[in-house]
Amino acid sequence: MSHSTATTVPGRSVWDGGVSPMGVSYGKLMMWFFLLSDAFTFSGLLITYGLIRSSHPAYTGLHDAFKFSHEYWPVPEKVYEAVPFLHGLQLPLLFVGLMTFILIMSSVTMVLAVEAGHRMDRKAVEKWMLWTIVGGITFLSCQAWEWTHFIVGTEAGTTVKAFVNGEWTSRTIYGANLHENQYGPQDFADFFFFITGFHGFHVFSGVLLNFLIFYNTVSGVYDRRGSYEMVEKVGLYWHFVDLVWVFVFTFFYLV
Amino acid sequence: MSHHSNEPQVVVLPPNKEKIRHLWKVAGILLLITIFEFIIAFSMPHGPAKTTIFVIMTIVKAGYIVGEFMHLRYEAKVLFWSVLIPTLFIIWMLVAFVYEGMKLSDINFLGY
Numbered sequence: 001m002s003h004s005t006a007t008t009v010p011g012r013s014v015w016d017g018g019v020s021p022m023g024v025s026y027g028k029l030m031m032w033f034f035l036l037s038d039a040f041t042f043s044g045l046l047i048t049y050g051l052i053r054s055s056h057p058a059y060t061g062l063h064d065a066f067k068f069s070h071e072y073w074p075v076p077e078k079v080y081e082a083v084p085f086l087h088g089l090q091l092p093l094l095f096v097g098l099m100t101f102i103l104i105m106s107s108v109t110m111v112l113a114v115e116a117g118h119r120m121d122r123k124a125v126e127k128w129m130l131w132t133i134v135g136g137i138t139f140l141s142c143q144a145w146e147w148t149h150f151i152v153g154t155e156a157g158t159t160v161k162a163f164v165n166g167e168w169t170s171r172t173i174y175g176a177n178l179h180e181n182q183y184g185p186q187d188f189a190d191f192f193f194f195i196t197g198f199h200g201f202h203v204f205s206g207v208l209l210n211f212l213i214f215y216n217t218v219s220g221v222y223d224r225r226g227s228y229e230m231v232e233k234v235g236l237y238w239h240f241v242d243l244v245w246v247f248v249f250t251f252f253y254l255v
Numbered sequence: 256m257s258h259h260s261n262e263p264q265v266v267v268l269p270p271n272k273e274k275i276r277h278l279w280k281v282a283g284i285l286l287l288i289t290i291f292e293f294i295i296a297f298s299m300p301h302g303p304a305k306t307t308i309f310v311i312m313t314i315v316k317a318g319y320i321v322g323e324f325m326h327l328r329y330e331a332k333v334l335f336w337s338v339l340i341p342t343l344f345i346i347w348m349l350v351a352f353v354y355e356g357m358k359l360s361d362i363n364f365l366g367y
Contacts, residue, residue, distance in 0.1 A: 023331040032338055043345040047352045054356030057364050063301075077296065093296060100289055108282040111324045115275060119268035223265045239324045243317055250313040254296055255306050 031233045035240045038202075042244050045198065046251050049191045056185055068158040074184035076253050082149050096253050099142045100245065103203075106135025107242040110210075114235045117228025122217060125231060129214040132238065136207040143200050150192065151175045158182035192252075199248055202241045209234045281323045288312050 014021040022029055056073045059066060066078050077092035084095070109131040116124030153175025161170045173182040176189035183189065213234050222228045292312050299305045322328035327335055 021331070022334040022337070024334060029334070032334065036338055036341060039342065040345065043348065047345075047349050050349065051352040051356040051359075054353050055359035055363065057360065075301075093293070097289065097293060101286065104282065104285050104289070107320065107324055108278065111278050112275065115271060115278065119270065120265050121267045121270075122265070124270070236325055239320055242324075243320045246313055246316050246320065250292075250309050254292060254309050 025229065027233055028229070028236070031236050035236060038240065039244075042198070042247070045191075045195050046247060049195060049251065052187045052191065056187075068154075068183050070160060070181075070185055072184065074188060076255075079150075079183050080146075080253060084145055093253060095142070095146065096249065099139055099146075100249050102135055102139050102142065103242050103245050106132050106139070107239055109135060110235050110238045114228075114232050117222070117231040120223070120228065122220070122223060125217050125222075125228060126214065129210060129217060129231070133207060133210050133214060136203055136210060136238075140200065140203055140207065143196065143203075147193075147196075150189075151177060153182050195248060195252060199241070199244055202244065206234075206238050206241050209237060278323070281319055285316055285319055288316050 020026075020029075024032075053073050057071065059072045059075055063075070066075055068074060068078075080096055081090045081092040082095065083089065083091045109128045113125050113128035113132060116128060153173070157172040157174040159170050159172045161168055163169075173180050175182055176192070178190060178193065180186070181189035213231055216222060216230065217228075222230065292309065295305065295308055295312075299308075327338060
């Protein structure tokens, strides 16, 4: 591995000190390894979701006849089918698709900010960072609506039978929380809150970091420093948040 | 924040048109794949084939985000592999855990 061709002094490899073998600064390298560890955290969450889901029976009936029940894991597109201002219409996955679009677009504006940073173009960095922040806040607002809808539930609710004090009673559950869940098994709601919540928290801290970068850019910190590398480091984090959403979107909403 | 006469002279370079066009192209590819995923979601019955398509699409998207947006494709090879190789453990973990889940399902619901 250390037989690199880029030796500085004859007989010494790049790993003998004095140069950085990976060709990036310390901060950027550490950001990469932090993101790798964070990828393992998210994998742990999503794979556990897969484990629990595959240990529950799947819905086997007709797609159109689907009803919420505690007996089987719900079909995701039957759960996420509401869109703000279009009450009562069934538009499966449309809103989540919109959220995906918003996050991908904010990733694009971030990479444009990085490009502007390479050119020391302060005005362009300001513009693209601001768009990135707007994208992040829009995504978080969408998620707040999504959570509210999930917690409040459908109008009809789901009627379940329960064995209370020695007799069978039926009651109607509306929405989901950490104690009960109208959409299916309790684990389904728990994973929804934990995984999208953990991702949302990443987006939130990403917006804070982006704002910090924006503030520093406006006040000329990076011009004085002579380098816009901080934009790149926070950019890596922001792209990672987008990357995680791509996986959450597939394994939580599509499959 | 001092803004006195010792402000550094910053040389602003013109936009790299080719690079910017390339970035928008990558964005276009990502959006196309997402639209394609939507079409699949509503035109194919649930099953292993559909799941396989989704997983492949997701990995392609992840490749573009990490390779182009995060610039990993253009970094030193040592860094590239240092980030990529550890993710093999994730694949192993995925296979092991989902297999475990299906066995749990057999025990819980089929009475094996």
